[in-house]
Amino acid sequence: NAGVTQTPKFQVLKTGQSMTLQCAQDMNHEYMSWYRQDPGMGLRLIHYSVGAGITDQGEVPNGYNVSRSTTEDFPLRLLSAAPSQTSVYFCASSLTHRVVEQFFGPGTRLTVL
Amino acid sequence: GQQLNQSPQSMFIQEGEDVSMNCTSSSIFNTWLWYKQDPGEGPVLLIALYKAGELTSNGRLTAQFGITRKDSFLNISASIPSDVGIYFCAGQSPNDYKLSFGAGTTVTVRA
Numbered sequence: 001n002a003g004v005t006q007t008p009k010f011q012v013l014k015t016g017q018s019m020t021l022q023c024a025q026d027m028n029h030e031y032m033s034w035y036r037q038d039p040g041m042g043l044r045l046i047h048y049s050v051g052a053g054i055t056d057q058g059e060v061p062n063g064y065n066v067s068r069s070t071t072e073d074f075p076l077r078l079l080s081a082a083p084s085q086t087s088v089y090f091c092a093s094s095l096t097h098r099v100v101e102q103f104f105g106p107g108t109r110l111t112v113l
Numbered sequence: 114g115q116q117l118n119q120s121p122q123s124m125f126i127q128e129g130e131d132v133s134m135n136c137t138s139s140s141i142f143n144t145w146l147w148y149k150q151d152p153g154e155g156p157v158l159l160i161a162l163y164k165a166g167e168l169t170s171n172g173r174l175t176a177q178f179g180i181t182r183k184d185s186f187l188n189i190s191a192s193i194p195s196d197v198g199i200y201f202c203a204g205q206s207p208n209d210y211k212l213s214f215g216a217g218t219t220v221t222v223r224a
Binding site: 004035040041042043044045048058090092097098100101102103104105106107 | 117119144146148153154155156157158161201203205210211212213214215216217
């Protein structure tokens with residue numbers, strides 16, 4: 001049981017490049033979410049999904065896309081990276097959206113030059 | 114999301130000391146959570162509180178859900194070096210079940 005896994009661990013992009021951050025969980029959790037963590041700020045919700053085929057925007061969704069074709073996977077796409085997207089990104093999951101205990105992945109540290 | 118005020122922002126503590134941190138909100142929450150994040154890792158859940166007034170312990174950690182439902186505190190007793198890290202509070206809104214996070218308290222232990 002690997003829990004929540006994220007790849008890559010580190011990534012450097014140039015402004016305007018695109019990339020996908022991968023997130024997978026093997027706990028059969030319905031709810032998955034993406035957060036970004038910036039210095040001096042709490043985790044901020046980017047997008048979330050309450051189940052396969054359903055996604056919704058969080059607090060800071062601009063510049064990011066998500067999809068949820070399977071229960072296990074919840075990739076985050078940056079279509080045209082900007083320096084303001086330099087951050088540490090965490091994926092999290094919980095059994096359902098009503099279950100508050102979320103399990104976090106190890107994070108992806110992204111730098112946009 | 115809701116704005117959570119977590120304090121202190123950072124603390125240096127002596128090994129063996131008891132420490133305390135707290136979190137306040139302008140809105141009520143139906144659940145409070147406390148997470149710890151080690152360097153280079155994701156947050157790990159320490160304690161979850163589900164009812165106003167609830168006091169819950171996990172080893173040397175004790176947390177309480179404030180009576181007003183707008184605050185929570187976390188105590189660490191007899192600090193040890195592995196207590197180093199960033200501690201986050203989080204509250205779940207009763208309206209949309211989303212979590213709002215505090216900015217974190219960075220704990221450094223002097224041996």
